[in-house]
Amino acid sequence: MSVQFYIILNEHAGSGHAKEVWPAIKQQLDAAAVSYEVAVSEYPNHAVLLSEQFAKQLPDTPHQDWVVLAVGGDGTLHQALNGLTRLPRHYRIPVAYIPIGSGNDFARGVGMALDWKTALNQVIQCTHATDIDIGSYDETIKQERGVFTNNLGIGFDAAIIAQANQSKAKVWLNKHHLGSLSYLASALSVYYNQTGFTLTVHVGNQRDIYPNAFLVTTTNHPYFGGGVGIAPGATVHDHKLHLVVIEKPNFFKLMWLALRLVFKRHLTSKAVHYYQASNVHLTVPSIEYGQLDGEEMGGRFFDVYVGVTQYPFWFDITI
Numbered sequence: 001m002s003v004q005f006y007i008i009l010n011e012h013a014g015s016g017h018a019k020e021v022w023p024a025i026k027q028q029l030d031a032a033a034v035s036y037e038v039a040v041s042e043y044p045n046h047a048v049l050l051s052e053q054f055a056k057q058l059p060d061t062p063h064q065d066w067v068v069l070a071v072g073g074d075g076t077l078h079q080a081l082n083g084l085t086r087l088p089r090h091y092r093i094p095v096a097y098i099p100i101g102s103g104n105d106f107a108r109g110v111g112m113a114l115d116w117k118t119a120l121n122q123v124i125q126c127t128h129a130t131d132i133d134i135g136s137y138d139e140t141i142k143q144e145r146g147v148f149t150n151n152l153g154i155g156f157d158a159a160i161i162a163q164a165n166q167s168k169a170k171v172w173l174n175k176h177h178l179g180s181l182s183y184l185a186s187a188l189s190v191y192y193n194q195t196g197f198t199l200t201v202h203v204g205n206q207r208d209i210y211p212n213a214f215l216v217t218t219t220n221h222p223y224f225g226g227g228v229g230i231a232p233g234a235t236v237h238d239h240k241l242h243l244v245v246i247e248k249p250n251f252f253k254l255m256w257l258a259l260r261l262v263f264k265r266h267l268t269s270k271a272v273h274y275y276q277a278s279n280v281h282l283t284v285p286s287i288e289y290g291q292l293d294g295e296e297m298g299g300r301f302f303d304v305y306v307g308v309t310q311y312p313f314w315f316d317i318t319i
């Protein structure tokens with residue numbers, strides 16, 4: 001089936017790398033005689049509105065040949081997907097993605113190529129949509145709901161993202177393809193400032209209380225923070241969420257945990273608690289940072305129901 005692409009371009013992804021690469025992407029699209037329209041994200045979160053408006057004007061009938069293609073990082077894909085899912089549709093519009101952000105965890109998590117040229121081929125030569133798992137959340141205090149492709153995090157990872165996004169070093173490090181280092185630098189400073197907090201996890205009939213939670217990540221695939229394999233066994237096909245709770249370790253334990261993380265042996269540590277479920281309910285009665293696919297949720301209380309659903313994606317990783 002040949003399709004047309006509604007491209008949502010975030011020139012700011014990868015600290016401006018997307019803007020540099022876009023002319024070459026366009027050239028490859030034209031050379032392959034691909035039919036497409038481009039909408040540029042003009043301000044933070046604009047991609048949500050762009051994809052929502054696109055979906056609104058497309059009749060909800062079978063045999064539509066449009067695919068929404070997010071060109072940017074995980075945040076751009078997150079926003080495009082949330083715009084597409086705001087209004088229910090019987091015939092959902094498939095979504096695709098070219099990873100040219102800083103972290104590109106979704107591409108890693110689904111096994112897409114990380115170099116944009118191969119990734120673009122995986123998208124334009126794809127012949128059918130494939131349903132894969134995405135997370136859904138319903139936060140009852142601020143009454144916010146939506147979806148995520150990678151993870152919903154509370155605590156350490158979210159505070160790192162908030163700090164890294166404010167850091168001028170991130171721009172410089174990204175320019176030199178060292179984006180992961182900006183997260184590492186922020187991680188150390190956040191470690192000293194982030195105190196443990198009370199977390200209640202409800203899974204089925206089980207209720208666990210952690211008085212000293214530090215990192216709480218509900219993930220859809222293995223990676224967060226630009227390639228850190230927090231849940232090595234997770235896949236986007238298992239219809240499960242993988243919840244990792246880490247209690248605040250002392251500095252030496254943190255270093256030990258980081259080492260175990262590198263060798264994917266962290267889940268057996270006593271400070272780490274691991275759940276696999278199709279639904280989890282998390283409550284945090286103190287103000288903590290939250291993040292969704294690397295997008296800041298801000299500091300807030302949490303009473304959040306997290307689940308898993310499926311959405312059609314348009315790429316073929318066998319190409």
Ligand SMILES: Nc1ncnc2c1ncn2[C@@H]1O[C@H](COP(=O)(O)OP(=O)(O)OP(=O)(O)O)[C@@H](O)[C@H]1O
Nearest residue numbers: 014041042043044045073074075076101102103104
């Ligand atoms: N015109 C714009 N001006 C400023 N920021 C923008 C604009 N358009 C989009 N953004 C913001 O850019 C942010 C970063 O985008 P994105 O997450 O795609 O890239 P990244 O952070 O480099 O990659 P990754 O999430 O993979 O690490 C998003 O929060 C988005 O809202």
